[in-house]
Amino acid sequence: MKKSLGPKTVAFPLPAYLVGAYDEKGHPNIMTAAWGGILSSSPPTIGVSVRPTRLTFDCVTHHKAFTVSFPPAGLYVETDFAGLASGRQRDKFAATGLTPVDSALVSAPYVAECPVVAECELYKTLELGSHVLFVGKILDIKAEENLETDGELDPLKVNPLIFAGQGYYRLGGFLGKAFDSGHRIVNREAE
Numbered sequence: 001m002k003k004s005l006g007p008k009t010v011a012f013p014l015p016a017y018l019v020g021a022y023d024e025k026g027h028p029n030i031m032t033a034a035w036g037g038i039l040s041s042s043p044p045t046i047g048v049s050v051r052p053t054r055l056t057f058d059c060v061t062h063h064k065a066f067t068v069s070f071p072p073a074g075l076y077v078e079t080d081f082a083g084l085a086s087g088r089q090r091d092k093f094a095a096t097g098l099t100p101v102d103s104a105l106v107s108a109p110y111v112a113e114c115p116v117v118a119e120c121e122l123y124k125t126l127e128l129g130s131h132v133l134f135v136g137k138i139l140d141i142k143a144e145e146n147l148e149t150d151g152e153l154d155p156l157k158v159n160p161l162i163f164a165g166q167g168y169y170r171l172g173g174f175l176g177k178a179f180d181s182g183h184r185i186v187n188r189e190a191e
């Protein structure tokens with residue numbers, strides 16, 4: 001028996017992205033964002049939902065570009081810090097020891113220590129209420145070598161940081177192949 005919890009923002013799991021952008025003076029900044037994800041395949045887009053009070057909101061609006069760096073599980077302390085402190089008061093790259101890298105494709109920095117990054121130009125903006133959804137067109141994904149299995153990025157090698165409830169998690173393990181496991185039911189029906 002389920003009980004109603006009301007209209008809450010509940011979804012599991014959520015990503016823990018580091019959104020990279022320059023402020024108006026060109027200083028690199030990162031902000032943790034859990035409210036986001038892939039939105040379309042053609043063009044390839046990724047969205048992050050940002051409150052207008054964040055420095056990141058001003059940065060993305062000004063430069064019309066941002067990056068999404070995918071922190072590995074081991075960077076949960078730095079990622080949490082980037083979600084506690086604002087670039088208005090702190091240089092978060094200096095405080096965390098993370099290294100900004102200038103994207104050659106868009107006017108935004110990404111995080112060297114993150115194994116996978118997306119470089120995005122601002123494609124669309126959608127005002128939702130408390131948050132504004134920035135839809136980024138992915139111009140390139142850059143990934144460290146040796147993260148692939150059979151030509152695809154291997155999640156267990158990437159080891160992405162996961163946000164759920166009020167905590168940080170890592171991937172628990174492989175269960176089955178996608179677009180394949182369901183065939184067991186198709187096959188069962190055919191018997």
Ligand SMILES: Cc1cc2nc3c(=O)[nH]c(=O)nc-3n(C[C@H](O)[C@H](O)[C@H](O)COP(=O)(O)O)c2cc1C
Nearest residue numbers: 031032033034035050051054055056083085086087
């Ligand atoms: C785990 C986590 C997830 C967060 N997700 C979001 C988010 O999706 N959107 C948002 O606007 N703020 C989010 N925040 C809060 C911002 O990261 C935080 O306000 C940050 O200080 C803003 O940085 P800035 O002012 O340098 O842009 C999150 C914080 C944490 C710790």
